[in-house]
Amino acid sequence: xxxxxxxxxxxxxxxxxxxxxxxxxxxxxxxxxxxxxxxxxxxxxxxxxxxxxxxxxxxxxxxxxxxxxxxxxxxxxxxxxxxxxxxxxxxxxxxxxxxxxxxxxxxxxxx
Amino acid sequence: xxxxxxxxxxxxxxxxxxxxxxxxxxxxxxxxxxxxxxxxxxxxxxxxxxxxxxxxxxxxxxxxxxxxxxxxxxxxxxxxxxxxxxxxxxxxxxxxxxxxxxxxxxxxxxxx
Numbered sequence: 403x404x405x406x407x408x409x410x411x412x413x414x415x416x417x418x419x420x421x422x423x424x425x426x427x428x429x430x431x432x433x434x435x436x437x438x439x440x441x442x443x444x445x446x447x448x449x450x451x452x453x454x455x456x457x458x459x460x461x462x463x464x465x466x467x468x469x470x471x472x473x474x475x476x477x478x479x480x481x482x483x484x485x486x487x488x489x490x491x492x493x494x495x496x497x498x499x500x501x502x503x504x505x506x507x508x509x510x511x512x513x
Numbered sequence: 514x515x516x517x518x519x520x521x522x523x524x525x526x527x528x529x530x531x532x533x534x535x536x537x538x539x540x541x542x543x544x545x546x547x548x549x550x551x552x553x554x555x556x557x558x559x560x561x562x563x564x565x566x567x568x569x570x571x572x573x574x575x576x577x578x579x580x581x582x583x584x585x586x587x588x589x590x591x592x593x594x595x596x597x598x599x600x601x602x603x604x605x606x607x608x609x610x611x612x613x614x615x616x617x618x619x620x621x622x623x624x625x
Contacts, residue, residue: 406555435612437613441553443617443618444601444603444615444616444617444618445601445613446615447612447613447614450612458612490553492555492556494556494613502613503558504548504555504556504558505555506554506555507554507555
């Protein structure tokens with residue numbers, strides 16, 4: 403049984419650019435959630451995908467968007483990057499919203 | 514927004530001592546979970562306690578939940594240097610809720 407894999411592990415982007423982060427969910431899981439964790443803070447919910455449909459969204463602007471694929475892997479896209487988008491982005495998968503398994507995260511730095 | 518607060522924000526103890534961290538939350542919950550995070554890495558699930566439970570044990574971990582006070586505590590007994598990490602509580606308000614709501618965490622340092 404594989405865990406949750408996120409790529410890349412680290413990324414540096416320039417303000418105004420776009421970024422795509424990827425997440426492979428744990429085998430048997432059909433739900434993927436994305437969280438943003440700023441330095442020194444707890445993770446904040448961005449959105450969740452269940453069976454390829456968005457299933458709940460946190461207080462993030464529309465330039466944060468996502469996708470879930472038929473194999474339940476997922477992407478998080480952020481357009482028009484801002485300095486405040488610098489954070490650790492965590493992906494968590496679950497089966498029907500129960501029993502979350504987190505990946506190791508992608509550290510995004512916007513300069 | 515954060516659901517609640519962990520207390521203390523930082524805790525430094527000696528190896529062998531017990532560490533107690535507290536978590537308060539704001540809304541009614543279905544269950545509460547504690548997670549551990551090493552140095553900006555991913556979150557590791559430690560323990561889940563349901564809203565109808567008052568206490569739960571797992572190895573050196575003991576979690577209590579007081580829904581009337583909307584608070585929980587995590588006790589780590591006989592701490593080890595390897596327990597050094599940040600600890601977060603997270604709540605979900607309904608069964609199969611679409612999100613976990615995290616506190617700001619307690620940074621625990623266990624000195625050898």
